[in-house]
Amino acid sequence: MTDTHHGPVIVVEDSDEDWDTVCQAARQGGYEARLQRVLDGDACISLLHRSSGRDRAAQAPMPALVILDLNLPGTDGREVIVAIKGDTQLRALPVVVCTTSSNPRDIAFCYAAGVNAFHVKPVDHDHHLQVVRDLLDYWLAKARLPERAAVP
C-alpha cells in the first residue's frame, strides 16, 4: 500500500470527544501528523480558499481529504459540501461525511451534492474507531487521489 498523496487531512469537527476518536484512529494507522482540525464550516471554507489560491493573502497546501461532520455550529456541513463541490478548483477534493445523522434525506442530499462517502458515527466506541480507521486507510492508502486537486 502506497501513500498516494501527502497533503493534510482536514477534519471538520466541533466535538472534542469525536476529534479525540479520530486522532486515536489516525494514530493507529500512522496518519496522526497529517490531521488538521477546523472547528466549523466557515473555518473550513477559508482554509480551502487558501489551498485553491482563491485567497491570495495566504497559501495553504491542497489537502488530501476532508472529513466533514454535518451538524456544525454556524455554517452547516451541507453548505460546506455545496461550497467545495461547486468550486472548480476544489471539486476534485474527496469529501467524506462522518456524522451522527442516519436520515435518508441527509444521505441522499450529500451524495447528490457530490460527497464521496457517507458514514454514520456509531455510539459504540470500538465501532466508531473502526469506522474512522477504515476510511483513513481506504482514502489515504488504498484509493489513488489526484496529485493536485485542481482542474487544469
Place this chain on the structure above:
Amino acid sequence: MSALDPSPWHGQAYSTKRHGTSIANCDSEPVQTPGCVQAHGVLIVLRPETLVISQVSENALALLGHDASSLLGQTVGVVVGVPGEERLRTFLAIEPVECNPLYVFSVPGAEGQLFDVTVHSNGGVLLLEFETTGRLASAAGATGVGAEPDYDALMRKSVVRMQGARSLQQFCDITVDEVRAMTGFDRVMVYKFHPDGHGEVLAESRRDGLAPWLGLHYPAADIPPPAREVFKQIWLRPTPDVGGALAEMIPLADPATGKPLVMTHCVLRGASIMYTEYLQNMKVSAGLTMSIRQDGELWGLIACHHYAGPKFVSYPVRTACEFVAQVASLQRRSAEMREQLESRLRLEEVHRQLLSAASQVGELADLFDGVPTLADAVPCGGVALFHAGRWWRIGETPADVDLDPLAAWVALRPEFLAATSPIYATDHLSANYPAGAAISSVASGLLAVPLARTQRSLVLWFRPETLRTIRWAGHPDDKPSVPGPNGLRLTPRASFALFQESVRGRSAPWLSFELDAIARLRVAMLELVVERTEKLAAFNADLLRSNEDLDTFAYVASHDLKEPLRGIHKYAHQLQVRSDITDEEAQRQLGGLMRLTLRMDGLLDSLLHLSRVGRVLLELAPNDLNLVVADAIEMVGSRLDASRPEFVLPRPLPSIECDWVRCREIYVNLLSNALKYSDQTDKRIEIGWIGAVEDHPRPLCPPGALGQTIFYVRDNGIGIAARHYDQVFKMFRRLHTRDAYGGGSGTGLAIVKKLVERHRGQIWIESEPGAGSTFYFTLSGEARQP
C-alpha cells in the same frame, strides 16, 4: 287579429253580427274590433278636430231619431245640439279621454228616454257612446245625472272594508258583498285563474234561491285568450242585455283609412256570439265583469250575473265598480301577504332556531336532532339530506334506493342548476319524473335545493299525495262542435252539470313565500357548510403541523442526544482500558455504564425510526401480499436459530393497495413478535385474512374496520391479558422485564400500529394468556381476491 288577415270573412271588415257564427276557433276572434255595438246604445265616431261624424251605429234612428247614413259627414251638433257640441269641445280641451271613457252629459232620445253620453279617444278617432239609463228625460231634468245614491260614499265604505281583510278569502268575500250591494246583481263572484289557466270561484254573493257556484272550477277554454287580453286593458265590461241584438257600424271600417274601429274601451262594444251563447247557456241575462290584475297580468275576475232579464248599470255605478276593481287589484295582494305574513314569520323563527342550533355544533346532521328539525323548515311530510356521503332522513320520505336516482335526476334540472337561488319545486313529481309514480304517496311534492356545487350535497323536502277533488262546472273537456248555419263550428259548452275529478299524484302546492324562505335557509346552511369545512381544514392543518412538529422533534432530539451519548460511552471505554484501574468492582460498573449507553443508543434508534415512519411518504401500489409475507418470513427466518417455527397460510392472501416496504415491516414485526413471545417448542404462526363480505366472526373488531378486509397473524405463544391490549402498542412499553424474551426496546408494535395507521387501517388484538395471540389489522386499500 286584424281584418286584413285571410279569414272566414274573406278580407271584408269584420262584423260580429255578420260573421260571428263563422268563427271556428274563438282563440282568433277579433273581439276588440267587432264592428258592432250592443243595440241598447248608439256609438257615434267623430273626427277629433272637426267633430264630424265618420261612423254611426245602425240603430241611431231607432234610439236617437236620426237616420244613420244621414248623419255621416255632419258635425255632432246634429245629434246633441249646438250647446252640446260646444260643451263637448270644452270638455275635450280639458279632460284626458285617450282610452278613458268619461261621462260628458245626458241627452234625451227619440222616445223621451234619457241617454248618458261618454266619450273617449282611441286610434285617432273620438268615440261617443249613448247609453240608455232606463230613466226618462223628463224625470231627471234635461242634462242632469239625477238623484242617484251617493256612490262616492258607498265606494269609500267598500274600500275601508276591503282594506281591513285579514286573509285573501275574507278579502274576496267582502269584495263580492260590496259589489252586489252596489250593483244589485243576482250573483257576484270572485273568479281566480290558476296557473294552468282554468278558473275557480273563490267567493260568491248571491240572491236567495240560486244554486251556489262557490268552489266550482271552470276550464281554461271558457275564457279564451282574446277575451283575457282585453281584460288586461280594461277594468270593466258590461253586457246589460245578453239576449239583446247587435247594431252594426255604418260604415264598418273607417272610410278614410279602411281600418276597422278599435272598440276595446267601448262599454257598448258588441259581445262575441260565443260569449253571449255561453252566458245564455248558463241562463244569464245580464252580466258585468271586472278585472283583477297583478303586474299587468290577469289574476282573476269579478263576475256579476243577472238572471231576470236585462240589467243596465248606470255610469256612476260603473265608475264605482271600476274603482272597486282597481282597489281589489291593489289590495288583494296585500291581503294575501297579510295572510302569509304569519306563516312566514313562523317559518323564519323555525329557521332561526335551526341555524342557531346547527351553528353551535357546526354540523348539518344536527339539523336532524332536537326540536325543531329540518322537517319543520317548511310544511312537509319528510325531509332527506344528502351530506358527507350519506342520506339523513326524517319523517315520510322515499327509501335510500329511491332517493339516489331521484337526487341524480334533480341535480340535472335547470332550476336546480340556476346560478342564483337554485331551487326545484313541484307539486306533481310524477308528471316530470316517471319513476316518481312509484313514490307518489310520500313524494308527490318535491322541493329540492343544492348545498354545494362541487360535491353531491342537497336537501329534499317531500309532500305526500293529497287526493284533491276538483268540482268542475260541467265536464272540462266538453266543447262540442255542432252544425250551425255556416257549417261545423265550435259552440260554448251547454252543460254545467257538476263533474267531479279526482286529482292523483299531486301534493299541496309550494307557496311562493315558502320557496323564498327555503332559498334563504339554503344560503344560511351553505354558509354553515363552508364555515364548517374551513374549520375542519384549519383543524386538520393544525393537526398535521403538530404531528410533523412532534416527528421533527423526536428526530432532532434523538440526534442531538446521540452525540453526548457517544462521548459518555467513549470515556467509559477509555477508563475501562486504563491499566491502572484493575478494581473488579470498578470494571463491572464501567461495563454497566457502557451497556446502558448502548441501550440508550438502541432506544434513540427506535425513536428515530418511529418518527421516520410518521413522516415518510407511502408509495402505494397494488401488491401481492403473498410475496410480501414470503419476504418477511425470510427476513425473520434469517434471525432464527435452533427453533424451527411453522408458518401457516390457510389460503393465499389477496393483493391490496399498500406500501411494499412498510407492509413487509408490519409483517416482520408481527412475526418476530410472535416468535419472541413464545415458550413453545413447536411454534406455529398462522397468517390469514377475512374477506370484507365474508361470513366470519370478527372478534373485537372496531366499528371502523367492519366492511374491510381484515388480515391477521396468530401465534400459539404466551398470550396477553386483556387489560394489556392497549399497552402493547405504546412506545417503549414492555410487559416483561428488560431482558426476558430476548429483551427489546418495546417499540416494535408501536411502529406496527403507526404503519397500519399510515395505511389508514386499524389494529387490534384478541388474546388469552397461555393460549396465544391474534393480531388483526386492516389496510383500507382495495383488496383483490388471490
